[in-house]
Amino acid sequence: MIKQDDITFVAAEAFKRSGLVLSADKGYLLESRLAPLARAEGFPSIEALIGAARRDRSDRLLWGITEALATHETFFFRDNTPFDLFKQDILPVLSRARGSSGKIRIWCAACSSGQEPYSLAMLLEEERARLGGLRVEIVATDMAPRVLEKAKAGVYTQFEVQRGLAIQRLVQHFEQTGDQWRIKPNIRQMVNFQKQNLLENFAGLGSFDVVFCRNVLIYFDADTKRQVLSRIARQSAEDGFLVMGAAETVVGLSRDFQPVEGRRGLYGRANAQLNTRAA
Amino acid sequence: MRTCLVVDDSRVIRKVARKIIEELEFECVEAADGAEALEACRKQMPQAVLLDWNMPVMNGLDFVKALRREEGGDKPVVVFCTTENDMAHITEALRAGADEYVMKPFDGDIIESKFQQTGLLRAS
Numbered sequence: 001m002i003k004q005d006d007i008t009f010v011a012a013e014a015f016k017r018s019g020l021v022l023s024a025d026k027g028y029l030l031e032s033r034l035a036p037l038a039r040a041e042g043f044p045s046i047e048a049l050i051g052a053a054r055r056d057r058s059d060r061l062l063w064g065i066t067e068a069l070a071t072h073e074t075f076f077f078r079d080n081t082p083f084d085l086f087k088q089d090i091l092p093v094l095s096r097a098r099g100s101s102g103k104i105r106i107w108c109a110a111c112s113s114g115q116e117p118y119s120l121a122m123l124l125e126e127e128r129a130r131l132g133g134l135r136v137e138i139v140a141t142d143m144a145p146r147v148l149e150k151a152k153a154g155v156y157t158q159f160e161v162q163r164g165l166a167i168q169r170l171v172q173h174f175e176q177t178g179d180q181w182r183i184k185p186n187i188r189q190m191v192n193f194q195k196q197n198l199l200e201n202f203a204g205l206g207s208f209d210v211v212f213c214r215n216v217l218i219y220f221d222a223d224t225k226r227q228v229l230s231r232i233a234r235q236s237a238e239d240g241f242l243v244m245g246a247a248e249t250v251v252g253l254s255r256d257f258q259p260v261e262g263r264r265g266l267y268g269r270a271n272a273q274l275n276t277r278a279a
Numbered sequence: 280m281r282t283c284l285v286v287d288d289s290r291v292i293r294k295v296a297r298k299i300i301e302e303l304e305f306e307c308v309e310a311a312d313g314a315e316a317l318e319a320c321r322k323q324m325p326q327a328v329l330l331d332w333n334m335p336v337m338n339g340l341d342f343v344k345a346l347r348r349e350e351g352g353d354k355p356v357v358v359f360c361t362t363e364n365d366m367a368h369i370t371e372a373l374r375a376g377a378d379e380y381v382m383k384p385f386d387g388d389i390i391e392s393k394f395q396q397t398g399l400l401r402a403s
Contacts, residue, residue: 080395158364158382162389166396167369167380176366 002027006050017066019199019224037068067144074112076165077119082243085266089275090241094209100132104209110216111140114151121190122173141196152193154183198228209237215245229254239271282306286316287331299387313337324351327399332361340375347376356397
Protein backbone atom coordinates (compact mmCIF):
# COMPACT_ATOMS: atom_id res chain seq x y z
CA MET A 1 0.00 0.00 0.00
CA ILE A 2 1.11 3.51 -0.80
CA LYS A 3 1.35 5.73 2.27
CA GLN A 4 -1.41 8.28 2.70
CA ASP A 5 0.95 11.26 2.70
CA ASP A 6 2.54 10.01 -0.54
CA ILE A 7 -0.95 9.89 -2.06
CA THR A 8 -1.67 13.40 -0.81
CA PHE A 9 1.61 14.67 -2.23
CA VAL A 10 1.09 13.06 -5.64
CA ALA A 11 -2.54 14.26 -5.79
CA ALA A 12 -1.47 17.86 -5.03
CA GLU A 13 1.27 17.82 -7.66
CA ALA A 14 -0.96 16.28 -10.32
CA PHE A 15 -3.70 18.81 -9.55
CA LYS A 16 -1.30 21.74 -9.77
CA ARG A 17 0.03 20.58 -13.12
CA SER A 18 -3.07 19.28 -14.89
CA GLY A 19 -6.19 20.09 -12.86
CA LEU A 20 -6.67 16.37 -12.33
CA VAL A 21 -8.62 15.74 -9.15
CA LEU A 22 -7.49 12.58 -7.46
CA SER A 23 -9.56 11.72 -4.42
CA ALA A 24 -7.91 10.17 -1.38
CA ASP A 25 -9.54 6.79 -1.99
CA LYS A 26 -7.78 6.38 -5.33
CA GLY A 27 -4.80 4.49 -3.92
CA TYR A 28 -5.51 1.54 -6.23
CA LEU A 29 -5.44 3.86 -9.27
CA LEU A 30 -2.06 5.15 -8.20
CA GLU A 31 -0.74 1.62 -7.87
CA SER A 32 -1.87 0.44 -11.28
CA ARG A 33 -0.84 3.58 -13.15
CA LEU A 34 2.46 4.33 -11.46
CA ALA A 35 3.86 0.80 -11.42
CA PRO A 36 4.82 0.90 -15.14
CA LEU A 37 6.45 4.34 -14.68
CA ALA A 38 8.43 3.16 -11.62
CA ARG A 39 9.68 0.20 -13.65
CA ALA A 40 10.55 2.35 -16.67
CA GLU A 41 12.46 4.80 -14.47
CA GLY A 42 14.37 1.98 -12.79
CA PHE A 43 12.87 2.25 -9.30
CA PRO A 44 12.28 -0.93 -7.29
CA SER A 45 8.85 0.27 -6.16
CA ILE A 46 6.23 3.00 -6.48
CA GLU A 47 7.25 4.23 -3.03
CA ALA A 48 10.82 4.68 -4.29
CA LEU A 49 9.59 6.61 -7.31
CA ILE A 50 7.46 8.95 -5.23
CA GLY A 51 10.25 9.23 -2.66
CA ALA A 52 12.73 10.36 -5.31
CA ALA A 53 10.23 12.82 -6.80
CA ARG A 54 9.64 14.32 -3.33
CA ARG A 55 13.27 14.44 -2.35
CA ASP A 56 14.59 15.94 -5.60
CA ARG A 57 11.47 17.95 -6.52
CA SER A 58 12.19 16.50 -9.94
CA ASP A 59 10.00 18.31 -12.43
CA ARG A 60 10.60 15.58 -14.97
CA LEU A 61 9.46 12.83 -12.60
CA LEU A 62 6.51 14.85 -11.36
CA TRP A 63 5.35 15.45 -14.93
CA GLY A 64 5.85 11.77 -15.65
CA ILE A 65 3.66 10.94 -12.66
CA THR A 66 0.99 13.43 -13.75
CA GLU A 67 0.98 12.03 -17.26
CA ALA A 68 0.74 8.47 -15.97
CA LEU A 69 -2.20 9.34 -13.73
CA ALA A 70 -4.26 10.99 -16.46
CA THR A 71 -6.72 8.77 -18.29
CA HIS A 72 -5.75 8.27 -21.92
CA GLU A 73 -8.49 5.79 -22.73
CA THR A 74 -9.94 6.43 -26.17
CA PHE A 75 -10.98 4.62 -29.31
CA PHE A 76 -12.08 5.31 -32.85
CA PHE A 77 -15.60 6.75 -33.19
CA ARG A 78 -16.01 6.50 -29.43
CA ASP A 79 -19.70 6.64 -28.43
CA ASN A 80 -20.77 7.13 -32.09
CA THR A 81 -23.36 9.83 -31.28
CA PRO A 82 -20.92 12.79 -31.34
CA PHE A 83 -19.77 11.76 -34.81
CA ASP A 84 -23.37 11.48 -36.03
CA LEU A 85 -23.99 14.94 -34.57
CA PHE A 86 -20.93 16.25 -36.34
CA LYS A 87 -21.90 14.75 -39.68
CA GLN A 88 -25.64 15.44 -39.62
CA ASP A 89 -26.01 18.62 -37.58
CA ILE A 90 -22.77 20.54 -37.29
CA LEU A 91 -21.16 20.05 -40.67
CA PRO A 92 -24.16 20.93 -42.89
CA VAL A 93 -24.91 24.04 -40.83
CA LEU A 94 -21.35 25.33 -40.79
CA SER A 95 -20.66 24.50 -44.43
CA ARG A 96 -23.77 26.50 -45.40
CA ALA A 97 -22.74 29.38 -43.13
CA ARG A 98 -19.11 29.49 -44.30
CA GLY A 99 -19.81 28.84 -47.97
CA SER A 100 -17.85 26.65 -50.37
CA SER A 101 -14.85 28.98 -50.34
CA GLY A 102 -14.83 29.18 -46.55
CA LYS A 103 -12.99 27.35 -43.84
CA ILE A 104 -13.93 25.67 -40.60
CA ARG A 105 -11.57 25.00 -37.74
CA ILE A 106 -12.07 22.11 -35.33
CA TRP A 107 -10.29 21.61 -32.02
CA CYS A 108 -10.02 18.27 -30.27
CA ALA A 109 -9.02 19.23 -26.72
CA ALA A 110 -7.24 16.41 -24.88
CA CYS A 111 -7.05 14.17 -27.93
CA SER A 112 -4.94 11.47 -26.26
CA SER A 113 -3.50 9.08 -28.88
CA GLY A 114 -5.40 10.69 -31.73
CA GLN A 115 -8.38 8.42 -32.35
CA GLU A 116 -10.93 11.24 -32.05
CA PRO A 117 -9.34 13.72 -34.49
CA TYR A 118 -8.56 10.92 -36.94
CA SER A 119 -12.19 9.72 -36.74
CA LEU A 120 -13.30 13.25 -37.65
CA ALA A 121 -10.74 13.39 -40.46
CA MET A 122 -12.04 10.08 -41.89
CA LEU A 123 -15.61 11.41 -41.75
CA LEU A 124 -14.56 14.62 -43.50
CA GLU A 125 -12.74 12.66 -46.17
CA GLU A 126 -15.88 10.57 -46.76
CA GLU A 127 -18.01 13.75 -46.95
CA ARG A 128 -15.58 15.57 -49.21
CA ALA A 129 -17.83 15.49 -52.29
CA ARG A 130 -20.63 17.19 -50.36
CA LEU A 131 -18.37 19.86 -48.88
CA GLY A 132 -17.31 21.41 -52.15
CA GLY A 133 -14.35 23.71 -51.67
CA LEU A 134 -14.83 24.11 -47.94
CA ARG A 135 -11.50 23.81 -46.18
CA VAL A 136 -11.30 22.12 -42.80
CA GLU A 137 -8.50 22.30 -40.28
CA ILE A 138 -8.34 19.99 -37.29
CA VAL A 139 -6.15 21.00 -34.37
CA ALA A 140 -5.67 18.26 -31.78
CA THR A 141 -3.99 18.88 -28.46
CA ASP A 142 -2.98 16.99 -25.36
CA MET A 143 -0.77 17.79 -22.41
CA ALA A 144 0.94 14.39 -22.46
CA PRO A 145 3.92 14.13 -24.84
CA ARG A 146 3.87 10.34 -24.88
CA VAL A 147 0.33 10.01 -26.24
CA LEU A 148 0.93 12.90 -28.67
CA GLU A 149 3.91 11.04 -30.11
CA LYS A 150 1.69 8.07 -30.79
CA ALA A 151 -1.02 10.30 -32.25
CA LYS A 152 1.42 11.95 -34.63
CA ALA A 153 2.79 8.61 -35.76
CA GLY A 154 -0.76 7.41 -36.40
CA VAL A 155 0.21 3.78 -35.86
CA TYR A 156 -2.21 1.56 -33.96
CA THR A 157 -2.31 -2.03 -32.78
CA GLN A 158 -4.66 -4.63 -34.14
CA PHE A 159 -6.61 -4.37 -30.89
CA GLU A 160 -6.98 -0.58 -31.20
CA VAL A 161 -8.24 -0.62 -34.79
CA GLN A 162 -10.92 -3.15 -33.90
CA ARG A 163 -12.67 -1.05 -31.30
CA GLY A 164 -15.20 1.30 -32.90
CA LEU A 165 -13.76 1.23 -36.39
CA ALA A 166 -15.84 -0.32 -39.18
CA ILE A 167 -13.83 -2.72 -41.33
CA GLN A 168 -14.55 -0.68 -44.47
CA ARG A 169 -12.88 2.30 -42.81
CA LEU A 170 -9.86 0.22 -41.86
CA VAL A 171 -9.53 -0.86 -45.48
CA GLN A 172 -10.08 2.64 -46.83
CA HIS A 173 -8.00 4.73 -44.44
CA PHE A 174 -5.20 2.49 -43.09
CA GLU A 175 -2.13 0.69 -44.35
CA GLN A 176 -0.76 -2.41 -42.72
CA THR A 177 2.76 -2.27 -41.39
CA GLY A 178 3.83 -5.55 -39.84
CA ASP A 179 1.24 -6.37 -37.20
CA GLN A 180 0.32 -2.68 -36.80
CA TRP A 181 -1.93 -0.38 -38.79
CA ARG A 182 -0.88 3.09 -39.95
CA ILE A 183 -3.39 5.77 -40.85
CA LYS A 184 -2.90 6.89 -44.46
CA PRO A 185 -1.02 10.15 -45.14
CA ASN A 186 -4.06 11.97 -46.58
CA ILE A 187 -5.88 11.50 -43.24
CA ARG A 188 -2.81 12.15 -41.11
CA GLN A 189 -2.14 15.42 -42.90
CA MET A 190 -5.60 16.72 -42.00
CA VAL A 191 -4.71 16.83 -38.30
CA ASN A 192 -2.31 19.27 -36.69
CA PHE A 193 -1.15 17.93 -33.31
CA GLN A 194 0.16 20.30 -30.64
CA LYS A 195 1.10 20.05 -27.00
CA GLN A 196 -1.31 22.06 -24.87
CA ASN A 197 -2.23 21.93 -21.22
CA LEU A 198 -5.81 23.11 -20.74
CA LEU A 199 -4.82 24.91 -17.55
CA GLU A 200 -2.46 27.12 -19.52
CA ASN A 201 -3.31 29.93 -21.94
CA PHE A 202 -4.51 28.47 -25.24
CA ALA A 203 -5.45 31.71 -27.01
CA GLY A 204 -2.54 31.05 -29.35
CA LEU A 205 -4.45 28.16 -30.94
CA GLY A 206 -6.78 30.72 -32.55
CA SER A 207 -10.53 30.64 -33.00
CA PHE A 208 -12.61 27.52 -33.61
CA ASP A 209 -16.00 26.65 -35.11
CA VAL A 210 -16.27 23.32 -33.29
CA VAL A 211 -14.60 22.21 -30.09
CA PHE A 212 -14.61 18.59 -29.01
CA CYS A 213 -13.88 18.45 -25.29
CA ARG A 214 -15.16 15.05 -24.27
CA ASN A 215 -14.55 13.22 -21.01
CA VAL A 216 -11.93 15.76 -19.95
CA LEU A 217 -13.69 18.14 -17.60
CA ILE A 218 -14.99 15.22 -15.53
CA TYR A 219 -11.51 15.03 -13.99
CA PHE A 220 -11.53 18.71 -12.95
CA ASP A 221 -13.11 20.47 -9.97
CA ALA A 222 -16.00 22.89 -10.57
CA ASP A 223 -13.84 26.03 -10.56
CA THR A 224 -11.44 24.60 -13.11
CA LYS A 225 -14.35 23.45 -15.27
CA ARG A 226 -15.84 26.97 -15.26
CA GLN A 227 -12.53 28.57 -16.00
CA VAL A 228 -11.67 26.20 -18.89
CA LEU A 229 -15.18 26.50 -20.41
CA SER A 230 -14.98 30.27 -20.26
CA ARG A 231 -11.64 30.27 -22.06
CA ILE A 232 -12.95 27.78 -24.65
CA ALA A 233 -15.87 30.16 -25.27
CA ARG A 234 -13.40 32.98 -25.94
CA GLN A 235 -11.78 30.84 -28.66
CA SER A 236 -15.14 29.89 -30.18
CA ALA A 237 -16.94 31.49 -33.12
CA GLU A 238 -20.21 33.24 -32.21
CA ASP A 239 -22.09 30.51 -34.08
CA GLY A 240 -19.74 27.74 -32.98
CA PHE A 241 -20.42 24.43 -31.28
CA LEU A 242 -19.05 22.52 -28.32
CA VAL A 243 -19.27 18.74 -28.06
CA MET A 244 -18.94 17.13 -24.65
CA GLY A 245 -19.13 13.59 -23.29
CA ALA A 246 -22.48 11.89 -22.77
CA ALA A 247 -22.21 12.13 -19.00
CA GLU A 248 -21.11 15.79 -18.97
CA THR A 249 -22.91 19.12 -19.08
CA VAL A 250 -22.16 22.84 -19.18
CA VAL A 251 -25.31 23.59 -17.21
CA GLY A 252 -24.39 25.50 -14.08
CA LEU A 253 -20.83 25.98 -15.35
CA SER A 254 -21.11 28.19 -18.41
CA ARG A 255 -23.64 30.55 -19.93
CA ASP A 256 -21.58 30.95 -23.08
CA PHE A 257 -22.84 27.64 -24.43
CA GLN A 258 -26.47 26.49 -24.50
CA PRO A 259 -27.57 22.86 -24.70
CA VAL A 260 -29.05 22.03 -28.10
CA GLU A 261 -32.43 20.45 -27.52
CA GLY A 262 -32.69 16.80 -28.43
CA ARG A 263 -28.95 16.51 -29.09
CA ARG A 264 -27.24 15.05 -26.08
CA GLY A 265 -23.71 16.36 -25.62
CA LEU A 266 -24.11 19.20 -28.15
CA TYR A 267 -23.89 22.84 -27.08
CA GLY A 268 -24.04 26.00 -29.17
CA ARG A 269 -22.85 29.58 -28.83
CA ALA A 270 -25.46 32.36 -28.92
CA ASN A 271 -25.70 32.49 -32.73
CA ALA A 272 -25.40 28.77 -33.42
CA GLN A 273 -27.82 27.64 -36.13
CA LEU A 274 -29.45 24.27 -36.08
CA ASN A 275 -30.39 21.86 -38.78
CA THR A 276 -34.09 21.14 -39.12
CA ARG A 277 -33.71 17.37 -39.00
CA ALA A 278 -35.94 15.66 -36.48
CA ALA A 279 -34.44 15.03 -33.08
CA MET B 280 -34.71 -14.38 -29.75
CA ARG B 281 -32.33 -13.71 -32.62
CA THR B 282 -29.83 -16.39 -33.51
CA CYS B 283 -26.14 -16.28 -34.28
CA LEU B 284 -24.42 -19.16 -36.02
CA VAL B 285 -20.88 -19.67 -34.73
CA VAL B 286 -18.71 -21.44 -37.28
CA ASP B 287 -15.28 -22.59 -36.15
CA ASP B 288 -13.49 -25.93 -36.19
CA SER B 289 -12.13 -25.31 -32.70
CA ARG B 290 -14.53 -26.32 -29.97
CA VAL B 291 -12.72 -24.03 -27.53
CA ILE B 292 -13.20 -20.97 -29.77
CA ARG B 293 -16.87 -21.86 -30.28
CA LYS B 294 -17.32 -22.05 -26.53
CA VAL B 295 -15.66 -18.68 -25.94
CA ALA B 296 -17.64 -17.06 -28.76
CA ARG B 297 -20.90 -18.59 -27.53
CA LYS B 298 -20.41 -17.10 -24.09
CA ILE B 299 -19.80 -13.62 -25.54
CA ILE B 300 -22.66 -13.82 -28.02
CA GLU B 301 -25.17 -15.13 -25.51
CA GLU B 302 -24.35 -12.15 -23.34
CA LEU B 303 -25.30 -9.95 -26.29
CA GLU B 304 -28.67 -11.72 -26.17
CA PHE B 305 -28.40 -13.94 -29.20
CA GLU B 306 -29.26 -17.61 -29.24
CA CYS B 307 -26.25 -19.61 -30.42
CA VAL B 308 -26.07 -22.37 -33.00
CA GLU B 309 -22.71 -24.02 -33.66
CA ALA B 310 -21.12 -25.50 -36.76
CA ALA B 311 -17.63 -26.98 -37.13
CA ASP B 312 -17.09 -26.18 -40.81
CA GLY B 313 -18.64 -24.34 -43.76
CA ALA B 314 -20.66 -27.31 -44.99
CA GLU B 315 -22.27 -27.84 -41.58
CA ALA B 316 -22.92 -24.12 -41.41
CA LEU B 317 -24.64 -24.12 -44.80
CA GLU B 318 -26.84 -27.03 -43.63
CA ALA B 319 -27.78 -25.06 -40.53
CA CYS B 320 -28.65 -22.01 -42.63
CA ARG B 321 -30.89 -24.06 -44.91
CA LYS B 322 -32.76 -25.30 -41.85
CA GLN B 323 -33.06 -21.85 -40.31
CA MET B 324 -31.48 -18.64 -41.54
CA PRO B 325 -29.72 -16.92 -38.61
CA GLN B 326 -29.54 -13.14 -38.15
CA ALA B 327 -25.78 -13.26 -37.68
CA VAL B 328 -22.87 -15.55 -38.55
CA LEU B 329 -19.51 -15.44 -36.78
CA LEU B 330 -17.20 -17.17 -39.21
CA ASP B 331 -13.72 -18.67 -39.07
CA TRP B 332 -11.70 -18.80 -42.29
CA ASN B 333 -9.58 -21.96 -42.21
CA MET B 334 -11.69 -25.04 -41.62
CA PRO B 335 -11.83 -28.56 -43.05
CA VAL B 336 -14.47 -29.63 -45.63
CA MET B 337 -15.54 -26.08 -46.55
CA ASN B 338 -13.68 -22.94 -45.52
CA GLY B 339 -15.24 -19.66 -44.44
CA LEU B 340 -14.72 -17.88 -47.73
CA ASP B 341 -16.43 -20.62 -49.74
CA PHE B 342 -19.21 -20.69 -47.17
CA VAL B 343 -19.99 -16.98 -47.44
CA LYS B 344 -19.99 -17.16 -51.25
CA ALA B 345 -22.38 -20.14 -51.12
CA LEU B 346 -24.56 -18.52 -48.45
CA ARG B 347 -25.03 -15.36 -50.51
CA ARG B 348 -26.39 -17.50 -53.39
CA GLU B 349 -28.96 -19.22 -51.12
CA GLU B 350 -32.52 -18.00 -50.94
CA GLY B 351 -32.63 -15.50 -48.06
CA GLY B 352 -28.85 -15.82 -47.80
CA ASP B 353 -28.36 -12.12 -48.38
CA LYS B 354 -29.97 -11.38 -45.00
CA PRO B 355 -27.57 -12.65 -42.32
CA VAL B 356 -24.85 -10.30 -41.14
CA VAL B 357 -21.61 -12.20 -41.67
CA VAL B 358 -18.69 -11.34 -39.41
CA PHE B 359 -15.41 -13.09 -40.13
CA CYS B 360 -13.40 -14.02 -37.04
CA THR B 361 -10.02 -15.35 -38.07
CA THR B 362 -6.28 -15.31 -37.57
CA GLU B 363 -5.92 -14.19 -41.19
CA ASN B 364 -5.09 -10.59 -40.37
CA ASP B 365 -3.75 -9.04 -43.54
CA MET B 366 -5.34 -6.52 -45.89
CA ALA B 367 -5.52 -8.98 -48.80
CA HIS B 368 -7.65 -11.45 -46.82
CA ILE B 369 -9.87 -8.68 -45.47
CA THR B 370 -10.64 -7.23 -48.88
CA GLU B 371 -11.22 -10.71 -50.31
CA ALA B 372 -13.71 -11.45 -47.53
CA LEU B 373 -15.57 -8.18 -48.09
CA ARG B 374 -15.69 -8.81 -51.83
CA ALA B 375 -17.13 -12.27 -51.19
CA GLY B 376 -19.99 -10.74 -49.20
CA ALA B 377 -18.82 -10.51 -45.60
CA ASP B 378 -20.05 -7.49 -43.61
CA GLU B 379 -17.44 -7.22 -40.88
CA TYR B 380 -14.11 -8.71 -39.94
CA VAL B 381 -12.56 -9.57 -36.60
CA MET B 382 -8.87 -10.39 -36.38
CA LYS B 383 -8.07 -12.95 -33.69
CA PRO B 384 -7.35 -12.76 -30.84
CA PHE B 385 -10.69 -11.21 -29.99
CA ASP B 386 -12.61 -10.35 -26.84
CA GLY B 387 -16.14 -9.40 -25.88
CA ASP B 388 -15.56 -5.68 -26.52
CA ILE B 389 -14.45 -6.28 -30.09
CA ILE B 390 -17.38 -8.58 -30.91
CA GLU B 391 -19.78 -6.10 -29.36
CA SER B 392 -18.21 -3.20 -31.28
CA LYS B 393 -18.44 -5.12 -34.56
CA PHE B 394 -22.05 -6.11 -33.90
CA GLN B 395 -22.78 -2.42 -33.36
CA GLN B 396 -21.02 -1.45 -36.59
CA THR B 397 -23.30 -3.75 -38.57
CA GLY B 398 -26.47 -2.65 -36.81
CA LEU B 399 -26.98 -6.00 -35.05
CA LEU B 400 -26.79 -4.08 -31.79
CA ARG B 401 -27.66 -0.50 -30.97
CA ALA B 402 -24.68 1.63 -30.05
CA SER B 403 -24.56 2.06 -26.29
